[in-house]
Amino acid sequence: MIALLLISTLILVTAFKTFFSQPLEILATYLRTLKQNPKKSHTIPENTFYLKEFDDLKHSLHAYHQNLQNAQTELHHQNQLVWEQARRDVLTNIYNRRAFDETWNCLLELSINRPVATAYILFDCDYFKALNDTYGHDVGDEVIRVSATTIQAALPIDSPPYRIGGDEFAIIVQSKSREQVLEIATKCLKSLHQFNFNSIGIKEKLAFSVGISYADPADSNDFINDIISLPRQADIAMYKAKESLLHKIQCYTPKLEHANKSLVSSTLVSQIVEAVQSGRNIVMNFQPIQAVETDQLYFESLIRMEGDNGIIYPTDIFAVVQRRRLEVEMDVQIIQQVYKAMQANKIPRHTGVAINVSGKTLLQSNFVSLFKDFIPLLKQYKIVIEVTENTLIDHMEYAQSVLNELREQGFLIALDDFGSGYSSIKYLAHMPVDIIKFDMSMTVALNSDEKTINIIKSTAEMVRRSGYDLVLEGIEDTDLMSKSIEAGATHLQGYLLGRPSPDAICPPSIAPDSSTKLI
Incomplete structure (x- = not known):
């Protein structure tokens, strides 16, 4: 009886080991192998298990591993695509x-x-x-x-x-x-x-x-x-x-x-930077811009600085300001200094003043608000904001918005350096400006050959027909003044009419019916 029991037990143990224990050990080894090297393909030979349930489990694990491996491969592929796309320029497909x-x-x-x-x-x-x-x-x-x-x-x-x-x-x-x-x-x-x-x-x-x-x-x-x-x-x-x-x-x-690099000494650089940042030692000069046919005039504001060794002029100032990226700070100081000059009656009432601003200042979100203090003065002064041609063309859509807002408040907008860029004529009809200032090279070219003179005259005529006032600057002698008037200028600016001065000095009129004329 005992022998029979032992034999039965041995048979049961052997059967359990064959049908359950060994399959479980094989499956555990299979799972450990997958964990250690999931990218490698592993299989359990067919007919390894006697029970169909273990065989089904084997196939399920294998299928799950294959699906997981395929998903990981696809995920890796997608990650590679995302990585690559993030580093590719959308327009050109080259690296960004x-x-x-x-x-x-x-x-x-x-x-x-x-x-x-x-x-x-x-x-x-x-x-x-x-x-x-x-x-x-x-x-x-x-x-x-x-x-x-x-x-x-x-x-x-x-x-x-x-x-x-x-x-x-x-x-x-x-x-x-x-x-x-x-x-x-x-x-x-x-x-x-x-x-x-x-x-x-x-x-x-x-x-x-x-x-x-x-x-x-x-x-x-x-x-x-x-x-x-x-x-x-x-x-x-x-x-x-x-x-x-x-x-x-x-x-x-x-x-x-x-x-x-500008040949500006370190001492001079320090003086310029300190003046821009603090507002001290800035001296505004004003040069007259004279109407040709009337006694009306206004003054362009021009920055100077008082240095340790005398006046610091724009050539050195702008070289330092541009290198140090201080354009906005300098423009803010100029705007404030011009306002103080007007409050101190340094600019005659019923004339006007022009203030130059850089492209960087134009793009500031508070640009319009920089001029809010000038609004009450518009009743007695013509206030002109000058922007360069390249600044306006490079930011046309935004510039139209902010400049038109200023125009609605009563300010005038002048386009400076017209003719120095690439697309002036194309944009002429759409520019949110009231005054066109020819680049000085165009004024000087009136002393050139007949073909060049005719081109300038034709451009001037087109500007005038478009409804803009036209300023020619760089007038240094009566001959060039006569040629500028003949070319179609409505306003003139230059040393002949008046040099920059801390006090706005009214020059003799050049109007034909004036009692005080230069010519």
């Missing part, structure tokens, strides 16, 4: 600014231990903003797309282009000589020049400017800082290329750096 920044930061880290000769090439389409406005955004976008694909096709496969701005493309080239880098840039520029932009609606020759900077560990005492400086140096070189009609590729040299 984010991709460039990541590549550049990685390059800087690698350069610490593995310095390699590195070049930075910067491409830019000349006058793109004006071209984009002239032909429309669709054509402008196509120019960007074509430029990107053309540059990309001309580059080595290991040096892809990056779109880092509106019409700016950057290329990083490593392990090449200076000569090889120049050849690469030349090939790209040649490809751009050979492309038929007429096919996308551009009816004029497009120009591109290229700046190149280069750092070689073999001739560097501080290679990391040299690498860090490459983008800024390429930018300087590119803008030098923009100044030339022939040499559209410029390689950075220290000479360009020196040319880019």
